[in-house]
Amino acid sequence: DAGITQSPRHKVTETGTPVTLRCHQTENHRYMYWYRQDPGHGLRLIHYSYGVKDTDKGEVSDGYSVSRSKTEDFLLTLESATSSQTSVYFCAMSGRADEQYFGPGTRLTVT
Amino acid sequence: AQKVTQAQTEISVVEKEDVTLDCVYETRDTTYYLFWYKQPPSGELVFLIRRNSFDEQNEISGRYSWNFQKSTSSFNFTITASQVVDSAVYFCALSEDYNQGGKLIFGQGTELSVKP
Numbered sequence: 399d400a401g402i403t404q405s406p407r408h409k410v411t412e413t414g415t416p417v418t419l420r421c422h423q424t425e426n427h428r429y430m431y432w433y434r435q436d437p438g439h440g441l442r443l444i445h446y447s448y449g450v451k452d453t454d455k456g457e458v459s460d461g462y463s464v465s466r467s468k469t470e471d472f473l474l475t476l477e478s479a480t481s482s483q484t485s486v487y488f489c490a491m492s493g494r495a496d497e498q499y500f501g502p503g504t505r506l507t508v509t
Numbered sequence: 510a511q512k513v514t515q516a517q518t519e520i521s522v523v524e525k526e527d528v529t530l531d532c533v534y535e536t537r538d539t540t541y542y543l544f545w546y547k548q549p550p551s552g553e554l555v556f557l558i559r560r561n562s563f564d565e566q567n568e569i570s571g572r573y574s575w576n577f578q579k580s581t582s583s584f585n586f587t588i589t590a591s592q593v594v595d596s597a598v599y600f601c602a603l604s605e606d607y608n609q610g611g612k613l614i615f616g617q618g619t620e621l622s623v624k625p
Contacts, residue, residue, distance in 0.1 A: 440615035440616050441613070443612055443613070499556075502552070502553050503552055
């Protein structure tokens with residue numbers, strides 16, 4: 399399998415607390431992505447990265463920030479979690495446009 | 510704007526029936542990629558196929574086949590002789606911004622239920 403992992407896999411947190419999700423890859427791919435999956439919406443892009451310290455916003459970036467200090471790690475931070483951020487979060491990586499490898503997902507519940 | 514539409518939210522079939530999942534896309538790009546992913550009840554995303562915009566040849570892989578028609582901007586997926594193990598949510602996706610590694614735009618997904 400492609401070497402991409404996510405941690406934690408499940409998290410329950412309270413409204414207003416900060417949360418950081420980690421995505422780690424071992425393939426040295428340039429591009430990394432964070433998506434969220436919600437019923438009726440499929441997967442939607444939150445943020446993406448095209449290199450170390452190079453990131454940009456996606457379709458649903460409000461309330462989220464990202465950082466990429468190393469090629470292998472892409473962090474997604476919810477500065478102050480809200481119930482609307484309850485979702486399943488998927489990280490992905492790619493080396494080019496015709497391939498994307500997804501992590502196993504993180505189920506986040508904000509109470 | 511780039512968009513992927515999967516109009517069928519849920520489909521239910523009986524085992525051994527054939528089923529077609531529809532996917533219609535919109536893009537301004539001349540170079541793009543189309544994908545199908547399967548998400549079984551366990552939750553992971555399983556890659557099924559990718560197609561580039563210059564290759565309209567239909568593809569068959571076992572019981573799965575894909576029909577790509579640029580004239581109608583469609584990339585439909587057919588499962589022949591469906592099985593219970595085919596029960597899953599299926600996503601169609603479009604890759605944009607080719608020079609930026611290909612961010613994916615997903616359809617809403619079609620939940621397929623195959624009953625014995």
